[in-house]
Amino acid sequence: MRRxxxxxxxxxxxxxxxxxxxxxxxxxERDPIVAEGSPERGAENLVLVLLGIAILFAAGFIVTYAExxxxxxxxxxxxxxxxGCLLFIAAALAVVAKRLVVTEELEDExxxxxxxxxxxxxxxxxxxxxxLTRKRLLLGxxxxxxxxxGLALLTPAASLGPVWYTAPLDRSPWRRGTRLVDENERPYxxxxxxxGSFYTxxxxxxxxxxLGSSIVVVRLNPGGLQLPPDRASWxxxxxxxxxxxxxxxxCSIALYRKPTFPVLxxxxxxxxxxHYSTFDPARAGAxxxxxxxxxxxxxxxxxxxxxxxxxxxxxxxxxxxxxxxxRDSKAD
Amino acid sequence: xxxDPVRDPVRFVDERTASAPLLRKVLRYLFPDHWSFLLGEVVxxxxxxxxxxxxYLALFFDPSTAKTVYHGPYRPLDGQTMxxxxxxxxxxxxxxxxxxxxxxxxxxxxDVFFASIVLHLMRVFFTGxxxxxxxxxxIIGLLMLFIALPEGFVGYSLADDxxxxxxxxxxxxxxxxxxxxxxxxxxxIWGAPFPGKDVFxxxxxxxxxxxxxxVIGTLIVVHLALVAARHHTQxxxxxxxxxxxxxxxxxxxxxxxxxxxxxxxxxxxLFLLGGLVQINPIWQWGPFEPYLGTNGAQPDWYLGWLIxxxxxxxxxxxxxxxxTLIPNPFWGGALFPLLLLxxxxxxxxxxxxxxxxxxxxxxxxxxxxxxxRTAFGVAxxxxxxxxxxxxxxxxxxxxxxxxxxxxxxxxxxxxxxVPVVLFFVVRRLCRELQQADHIEEIQEAAEAEVERExxxxxxxxxx
Numbered sequence: 001m002r003r004x005x006x007x008x009x010x011x012x013x014x015x016x017x018x019x020x021x022x023x024x025x026x027x028x029e030r031d032p033i034v035a036e037g038s039p040e041r042g043a044e045n046l047v048l049v050l051l052g053i054a055i056l057f058a059a060g061f062i063v064t065y066a067e068x069x070x071x072x073x074x075x076x077x078x079x080x081x082x083x084g085c086l087l088f089i090a091a092a093l094a095v096v097a098k099r100l101v102v103t104e105e106l107e108d109e110x111x112x113x114x115x116x117x118x119x120x121x122x123x124x125x126x127x128x129x130x131x132l133t134r135k136r137l138l139l140g141x142x143x144x145x146x147x148x149x150g151l152a153l154l155t156p157a158a159s160l161g162p163v164w165y166t167a168p169l170d171r172s173p174w175r176r177g178t179r180l181v182d183e184n185e186r187p188y189x190x191x192x193x194x195x196g197s198f199y200t201x202x203x204x205x206x207x208x209x210x211l212g213s214s215i216v217v218v219r220l221n222p223g224g225l226q227l228p229p230d231r232a233s234w235x236x237x238x239x240x241x242x243x244x245x246x247x248x249x250x251c252s253i254a255l256y257r258k259p260t261f262p263v264l265x266x267x268x269x270x271x272x273x274x275h276y277s278t279f280d281p282a283r284a285g286a287x288x289x290x291x292x293x294x295x296x297x298x299x300x301x302x303x304x305x306x307x308x309x310x311x312x313x314x315x316x317x318x319x320x321x322x323x324x325x326x327r328d329s330k331a332d
Numbered sequence: 333x334x335x336d337p338v339r340d341p342v343r344f345v346d347e348r349t350a351s352a353p354l355l356r357k358v359l360r361y362l363f364p365d366h367w368s369f370l371l372g373e374v375v376x377x378x379x380x381x382x383x384x385x386x387x388y389l390a391l392f393f394d395p396s397t398a399k400t401v402y403h404g405p406y407r408p409l410d411g412q413t414m415x416x417x418x419x420x421x422x423x424x425x426x427x428x429x430x431x432x433x434x435x436x437x438x439x440x441x442x443d444v445f446f447a448s449i450v451l452h453l454m455r456v457f458f459t460g461x462x463x464x465x466x467x468x469x470x471i472i473g474l475l476m477l478f479i480a481l482p483e484g485f486v487g488y489s490l491a492d493d494x495x496x497x498x499x500x501x502x503x504x505x506x507x508x509x510x511x512x513x514x515x516x517x518x519x520x521i522w523g524a525p526f527p528g529k530d531v532f533x534x535x536x537x538x539x540x541x542x543x544x545x546x547v548i549g550t551l552i553v554v555h556l557a558l559v560a561a562r563h564h565t566q567x568x569x570x571x572x573x574x575x576x577x578x579x580x581x582x583x584x585x586x587x588x589x590x591x592x593x594x595x596x597x598x599x600x601x602l603f604l605l606g607g608l609v610q611i612n613p614i615w616q617w618g619p620f621e622p623y624l625g626t627n628g629a630q631p632d633w634y635l636g637w638l639i640x641x642x643x644x645x646x647x648x649x650x651x652x653x654x655x656t657l658i659p660n661p662f663w664g665g666a667l668f669p670l671l672l673l674x675x676x677x678x679x680x681x682x683x684x685x686x687x688x689x690x691x692x693x694x695x696x697x698x699x700x701x702x703x704x705r706t707a708f709g710v711a712x713x714x715x716x717x718x719x720x721x722x723x724x725x726x727x728x729x730x731x732x733x734x735x736x737x738x739x740x741x742x743x744x745x746x747x748x749x750v751p752v753v754l755f756f757v758v759r760r761l762c763r764e765l766q767q768a769d770h771i772e773e774i775q776e777a778a779e780a781e782v783e784r785e786x787x788x789x790x791x792x793x794x795x
Contacts, residue, residue, distance in 0.1 A: 033360075034585065065430055070405065078433045079607010086600030093593035101585045108362045108578050110563055110694045161520030168525050169508075169515060200623055211526050214623030244623050249505030249642065249661045250526055251498055254625030273627045274502060275643045276726070276736060289737075291642065291660045293649035320526065321505035322649065322659035323515035 035102050043099035050092035057085035166325070170318050172212030174299060179204040180217065180241070180309040188217070188309045193239050195219045196268075198256035200244060203311070211320045214244040215299050216253060216270060217309070218281055224267075226283045227298075234300040234312060241299040242285050243319045246272035248292035250321040253279070270296065284316075294328045362580030363587045364566035364573075368459075370594055371452040376552065377598040378445035383549075385438040386541065392428055394420035395490060395537035397530045406615050414619035417533060418492040421614055437606030442484050444602060446634035449477050457679075457709050459696035461565045463689075467680040469558040476551045478673050481634065483544040486536045488612060488632060495612075497620025498629045501526060502642070506665030511658050527622055565696040575694050630724055637716055640723030641668045644744060672716070700769075703762035710758045711751035718747050 061081035068074060129135055162168065180188040180201040188201055199217040202208045222238035234240070244252050251274035258268055269288060270279040277290035285296030297319050300312030318326050346352035363369070396416040402409050404419075405426045424431040453473065456462055462470035485503070489496040504526040507518040521535070522528030566573050566580070573579050581587050605611075617626075631639055641664030650658035675682075683705065684690055699706040721728075722743045729736050 068429075070427055070429060073429055073432065075432045075436070076607050078430055079437075079603050079605075082433070083600045083602075083604030083607060086596045086603060090593045090596035090600055093589045093596065097586075097589035097593060101589055104582055104586055105365075105579055106360070106362055106582055107572065108563070108580070110576055110578060111561070112576075157520075161523055162516060163520075164516055166515035166519065168519060171525070202623075209527055209622055211622055248659075249665075250501040250508075250622075251505075251629075252501075252623050252625040255627060273625050273629060273726070274498060275639070287647065291645050291647050291664075293647060293651070293656060293660050321508045321661065322656045323508040323518070324510075324512050324657055325515070326656045326659075328651070328654050328656060 035104055037102040040099050043095055047092045047095050047100065050088050050095065054085045054088035054092065057081050057088060061085065166323060169320070169323065169326075172315055172319055173203045173206035173210055174212065174311045174314050176311060176313045177302075178206075178311040180215070180301075180311070183208070189307050190237060190239060190303045190309055191307060193217055193219045193309070195221075196258070198270075201241070201309070211245050211250065212243070212315070214252065215241045216244045216256075217241045217301075218256070218268065220268070220282055224282050228284060231284065231298065231300070231316070234298060236301055236303045239301055239303075239309065240281055241301050242270070242279070242281065242296040243299070243315060245320045246274065246277055246292060247287075247294040247296060247320065247322060248272065248275055248277045248290070251275075253296070294322055294326075359584040360582045361560065362563070362578055362582055364564050364578060364580040366567060368455045369564060371448055371455055373591060373594055374448035374598055375445060375452055376556075377595045378441045378448060378602070379548070379552065380595075381441045381599055381602055382438060382445060383545065385434050385441065386545075388434050389424060389438055390541055392420060392424050392431065393417070393490070393537075395533045397492070397533050409615060409618070412619065415492045417490060418614070418619050421491045421493070425615065433603070433606050435606075436609075436611050437602050439488070439611045440605040440609070441602050442487060443611075443633060444598070444605075446477075446480065446484065449473075449480070450634075453477070454709075454713070458699045458706055459565065459567075460693060460702055460705065461696055462680050463683070463693040464680070465562055465692050466558070466565070469555055469562070470680060471677050472551050472555045472558065474673060474676050476548055476555065478669070479544060479547055479551070481669075483540060483548065484632060485635060486540045486544070490533070490536055490540060491612075491614050492533075492620055493614040494617040494620045494624055494626060495614075495629055497527070497622070498625060499631055499635075501622065502639075502661075502665070504528075505659075506642075506661045509659040509662035510666055511662065514659075514662075563694070565694055567696050567698065573695070575692070578694065628726060628730065630727065636723040637720040638665055638669060638723070640719040640721065640725075641665070643725065644719060644722050644740070644747070646744075700762040700765040703759045703766070706762050707755045707757075707759035711755040714754055715747060715751045718743060718750065 058081070061078060064074065064077050064081055132138060181204045182188060182199070182201060185204065187204065188199070193199060195218075197218070201215050201217050202213050206213050208214065218240060220235075220238045220240055222235070225235055225238065225240070227234065242253075246253055251272050253270040253272050255271035255273055256268065257271050257278070267280050267282050270281060270285075271277075272290070272292070275291050277292035278288050279292070279296045280286045280288045285298055287293070287295060294317065297315035297317040299315050302310045302312040304310050317328060342352065342355070345355075394416045398416045399413055400416050400419050402412050402414055402419050402422060404410070404422060406422055409422065421435070424435050426432070456470065456473070485499065489500050489503075504518055504522060507521060508514045510517060519525065522532050523535075563578055564580070566578050568574075570579070581590075618624075630636070642661060643664075645660060645664040647660065648663070649656050649660050697705075722739070725736055725739045725743070728734050728739060
């Protein structure tokens with residue numbers, strides 16, 4: 001009997017303790033970090049609808065991709081499907097942000113300077129060198145070694161291109177006697193060149209992509225030419241040639257302008273479409289307008305016995321945009 | 333203990349990384365609530381989409397100038413000789429399914445990336461958010477913009493179409509024009525005189541898909557770390573926001589769905605653009621040869637100010653006798669952007685000295701609060717904008733029949749006159765607005781006073 005009573009007391013105590021036990025979960029709920037808000041089933045439904053539509057768009061993308069063949073892809077439909085899917089998920093998230101998430105406005109401190117720590121950092125650095133007697137010398141030597149290592153590591157970059165050697169920029173494939181050919185390697189006859197038009201020519205058997213290759217050829221009235229005395233023979237029958245590459249920034253002189261208003265524009269002119277540098281073919285390629293600083297290099301021409309156009313030598317100056325130390329005339 | 337789907341993963345992570353205190357802080361990091369603070373996020377999301385679409389494109393792009401003959405669904409170019417690079421971009425556009433969508437979205441994302449950088453920069457400038465203690469964030473942002481410019485340029489140059497080739501020719505001209513080192517530098521980059529060695533293409537490629545994106549990505553991380561360390565600036569919207577105390581929405585749960593919605597919104601819009609609005613149809617330009625050119629060639633919009641500067645610069649080279657020392661492209665193509673970057677980077681210190689203001693600023697100005705800065709900013713932006721507009725002066729000629737020559741002289745003068753006039757107009761406007769605010773405050777205070785008296789009156793009479 002006594003034993004039973006003891007059991008009952010023990011059981012009662014356990015039950016009492018269990019009833020009074022701490023409820024960590026409840027306690028956490030009682031003191032929330034995130035403020036509570038009221039449920040909104042309408043907004044939840046809206047989110048579900050938006051996500052559902054997004055799924056349909058994603059499926060539409062996959063079906064479009066699978067259904068259509070190469071070359072017949074409806075790019076617009078693909079864009080609408082993928083963009084639409086993303087935009088509907090974005091809309092669902094916007095609803096979550098506006099109506100399903102508690103709007104909290106909390107406060108925080110901007111960080112202030114840590115004066116004690118600043119002082120301590122400085123102290124650590126200063127006190128760490130107590131065994132060094134010649135700090136400056138050691139620091140200097142360290143810096144020098146670092147610099148030397150840096151230089152050594154940078155040296156291989158010199159393989160990228162020639163160092164302090166700009167001779168490649170001067171090279172041109174034109175030699176005395178080189179025939180002028182068109183894009184399909186067909187040689188130009190002097191008679192092919194008609195007045196009022198403009199022809200692109202290249203040196204025979206040369207790489208047409210070299211800046212020094214392409215030239216423009218036009219036929220002008222021989223009486224109207226104003227060339228320097230040493231170039232008097234460079235334009236037989238008034239056929240005259242210049243490098244096609246603008247001396248300003250290296251675009252090709254793709255426009256040939258007929259004078260539309262003779263008072264301001266007395267001659268036909270070469271125009272670069274990039275920055276509108278304009279050159280006068282009758283006056284040795286002089287710059288008549290725009291930012292270019294050098295005249296277009298002129299190529300001397302010859303007409304051989306067969307009536308074909310040949311170069312009479314190299315250009316009058318370096319081809320293409322200028323660089324530090326480039327000469328404004330005279331070629332090799 | 334019973335399993336808990338939230339607490340258990342958190343415990344797992346904390347027990348292995350000791351990061352619960354950090355997580356606890358990050359979740360409750362505060363964002364001031366203002367729409368203009370989202371512009372920087374748009375930059376980040378465009379960048380993420382650029383990386384994602386860029387990886388896809390890299391799976392199909394061939395950075396090679398080897399000559400090949402095109403045979404494919406795009407009939408007009410069938411049988412034409414072209415570089416493998418150009419052919420692979422044609423294939424991305426026509427042969428690989430959905431390739432065109434990804435390519436156009438990539439290009440649109442680049443354009444939106446720059447647009448949002450510029451808007452973000454303007455927001456930071458006009459609210460004075462660049463001031464101490466946020467100067468480093470400002471400088472890193474500027475560096476990002478100026479490193480992103482060559483990144484974007486190289487990106488559309490890789491396609492090796494006619495337009496990109498013309499752009500590269502100009503870049504070569506500008507590189508050559510740099511004083512003293514220009515010649516060897518351009519030869520080092522291109523490997524040979526323009527159009528350069530074949531290896532130039534792999535140099536551009538590695539720069540575009542690896543070196544520059546990594547630099548930009550690293551700068552983004554540092555930029556964001558600095559923002560988080562100092563917190564955002566905020567407008568003085570209530571008495572609770574002060575120089576020492578910020579008020580805002582916590583990262584979780586408040587800010588997270590907003591930012592995710594913005595991110596997916598940006599993605600969605602860019603895919604819509606990529607699908608519906610054609611951009612850079614390279615098949616229409618044809619392959620590039622150095623001897624080909626076209627009228628109306630324009631760069632992507634974010635480089636328009638540089639072509640404008642090249643076109644506006646009067647013909648002026650530094651020469652000695654028959655030798656050219658500094659050729660013309662240097663002024664507009666290299667010196668102008670370099671000076672602009674240096675000036676903007678130094679601006680926080682310039683303003684500090686001129687305004688004799690060395691204190692910390694956590695409160696953002698409204699533009700009217702700093703009339704001189706705002707006026708200067710408007711003038712400066714207008715100056716750059718006019719240079720930018722002149723970059724397409726030949727299009728103005730085609731569209732409106734305005735003479736290029738006339739426009740050139742109008743812009744050369746207007747460039748200096750309009751910003752000066754705007755400076756005084758805007759400064760005046762700001763001051764007037766300030767005064768209007770002041771009057772309103774006085775009125776409100778007076779009205780409140782009257783109301784209080786009315787409220788007090790009955791008690792007095794009743795007494």
